[in-house]
Amino acid sequence: MSFPKGFFFRQGFRPSLGISHFAGGFHLSSSTNFRFRLLPKMVSHNNYTTGFFKITLRRSPIGLPRKHRAVVKALGLSKLSQTVYHSHTPIIVGMILKVKELLEVKNVKRVPTPEERKHHTEPGYVVTKRFNKPVQDINI
Secondary structure: OOOOOOOOOOOOHHHHHHHEEEOOOOOOOOOOOOOEEEEOOOOEOOOOOOOEEEEEEOOOOOOOOHHHHHHHHHHHOOOOEEEEEEOOOOOHHHHHOOOOOEEEEEOOOOOOOOHHOOOOOOOOOOOOOEOOEEEOOOOO
């Protein structure tokens, strides 16, 4: 993974503390110990068979302390109603508990495929006739 120019010298970061790896991502240590947590965007798992958390952002972190906003971002959530999947690990559980008021969390056995994630709704209307062309098999 490549880092943008100046990434390691942002305010409050001490390069001497280094990088520590953890399940599903890594944590760049900093003086405030919360700023540079990075996890994969949609799914984090390391062949865990215990299941996954389906995490949906239901309330905005605007107005909350910077630590809480950083946790929401580290979970991979940036928009309301956005859903991500993370495996059952102590790190993810701690992050969820930190901002539990903002999230909707469900346990699922497996992560759905991208085709299964697509949300298809019926339009709410039925086409009975097109301009100069009749519609076949009309079911009203």
